[in-house]
Amino acid sequence: MAIGRILVTGGAGFIGSALVRQLIAQTGAQVCNVDKLTYAGNLASLAEARHSPRHQFHQADICDRPAMETIFRTFRPEAVMHLAAESHVDRSIDGPADFIQTNVVGTFTLLDVATAYWRGLDAAEQRSFRFHHVSTDEVFGSLGADGSFDETTAYDPRSPYSATKAASDHLVRAWHHTHGLPVVLTNCSNNYGPYHFPEKLIPLTILKAIAGEALPVYGDGSNVRDWLHVDDHARALRLVVEQGRIGETYCVGGNAERTNLQVVEAICDVLDRLLPRSDGASYCEQIRFVTDRPGHDFRYAIDASKLARELGWQPQESFASGIANTVAWYLANEGWWRSVKDGSYQGERLGLAHA
Numbered sequence: 277m278a279i280g281r282i283l284v285t286g287g288a289g290f291i292g293s294a295l296v297r298q299l300i301a302q303t304g305a306q307v308c309n310v311d312k313l314t315y316a317g318n319l320a321s322l323a324e325a326r327h328s329p330r331h332q333f334h335q336a337d338i339c340d341r342p343a344m345e346t347i348f349r350t351f352r353p354e355a356v357m358h359l360a361a362e363s364h365v366d367r368s369i370d371g372p373a374d375f376i377q378t379n380v381v382g383t384f385t386l387l388d389v390a391t392a393y394w395r396g397l398d399a400a401e402q403r404s405f406r407f408h409h410v411s412t413d414e415v416f417g418s419l420g421a422d423g424s425f426d427e428t429t430a431y432d433p434r435s436p437y438s439a440t441k442a443a444s445d446h447l448v449r450a451w452h453h454t455h456g457l458p459v460v461l462t463n464c465s466n467n468y469g470p471y472h473f474p475e476k477l478i479p480l481t482i483l484k485a486i487a488g489e490a491l492p493v494y495g496d497g498s499n500v501r502d503w504l505h506v507d508d509h510a511r512a513l514r515l516v517v518e519q520g521r522i523g524e525t526y527c528v529g530g531n532a533e534r535t536n537l538q539v540v541e542a543i544c545d546v547l548d549r550l551l552p553r554s555d556g557a558s559y560c561e562q563i564r565f566v567t568d569r570p571g572h573d574f575r576y577a578i579d580a581s582k583l584a585r586e587l588g589w590q591p592q593e594s595f596a597s598g599i600a601n602t603v604a605w606y607l608a609n610e611g612w613w614r615s616v617k618d619g620s621y622q623g624e625r626l627g628l629a630h631a
């Protein structure tokens with residue numbers, strides 16, 4: 277089912293902008309991009325999609341009910357892909373209020389407005405409408421050395437961020453079961469790739485490395501994440517919104533588990549090849565172990581076999597190719613990250629709780 281009009285929330289963020297770029301480049305969809313443009317939103321991340329006649333942008337807060345009602349009434353979406361969120365665990369430790377507001381109250385507001393709009397559609401439009409909620413594997417808590425999360429894993433969120441995402445997932449399912457809103461959900465692992473805000477591990481490491489600064493690794497670097505390339509994730513989101521079964525959840529993972537230390541070392545290896553240090557030493561020399569994140573989840577891993585089985589999705593990017601492309605992208609796109617760094621965030625440590 278090709279969807280004609282898609283309302284994307286958070287489309288100026290890291291994953292949302294990758295999705296919008298794909299929707300404009302690879303489909304014929306009209307895209308209505310709703311984003312508050314917090315510190316994490318950046319219209320420059322939309323690249324050429326921003327100027328397409330099939331893309332319209334509204335700077336609005338998903339908590340603003342009248343603004344959402346106007347957008348639904350005028351754009352008349354056939355699907356909503358909801359990515360707008362406060363997304364950084366460290367920031368949720370320092371200031372959880374924005375997370376409660378956007379992730380919980382904002383998702384509630386969007387669900388309520390979407391449900392009223394959906395009730396006003398004719399029967400065929402109601403059947404094909406979808407509300408796609410984009411969430412995280414962090415709602416499942418933390419794994420030990422073995423095992424993986426899948427769609428049947430019980431919720432056990434442990435950070436303020438993951439608690440608000442878990443709350444929003446529950447709200448979305450409740451609106452489906454109580455009001456019949458046709459929803460689909462995805463829970464994915466850590467994304468990486470171009471246009472990633474430099475507070476997150478991979479872009480932070482790249483930019484600190486080339487600036488000659490220390491490369492902070494939390495704790496002993498043994499925490500494990502599964503890494504999913506953002507373009508693979510965007511492909512999965514498009515499949516799920518078009519073909520996913522109503523009421524179902526799909527886990528999305530990159531099948532690329534790495535310890536944080538391995539990730540930082542992989543970045544250093546790529547930089548050693550692409551931009552050797554003038555003294556001939558490896559960028560690994562800049563690695564420094566720093567105080568761990570409070571309550572740092574040990575390991576996340578995703579079993580994405582339901583998505584593979586039902587919708588035929590597989591990641592196209594290996595971690596080795598994805599990380600090499602990502603490092604090369606940051607080296608080639610200094611204008612983008614310099615403007616981000618000249619703004620609200622200079623690379624300082626966040627999320628120590630009591631600092």
Ligand code: NAD
Pocket residue numbers: 285286287288289290291292310311312313314315316317318336337338339358359360361362363364378382410411412413441463464465466467468473
């Ligand atoms: P991001 O922080 O890069 O982007 C979030 C976007 O939402 C920004 O453009 C911001 O301006 C916008 N936004 C924030 N509050 C808003 C509000 N009240 N109203 C309207 N817009 C608002 O986040 P991301 O990494 O692109 O994540 C997108 C979604 O995917 C989030 O829901 C996140 O929880 C989820 N997710 C992300 C990852 C990851 O690795 N990045 C992993 C799993 C799930």
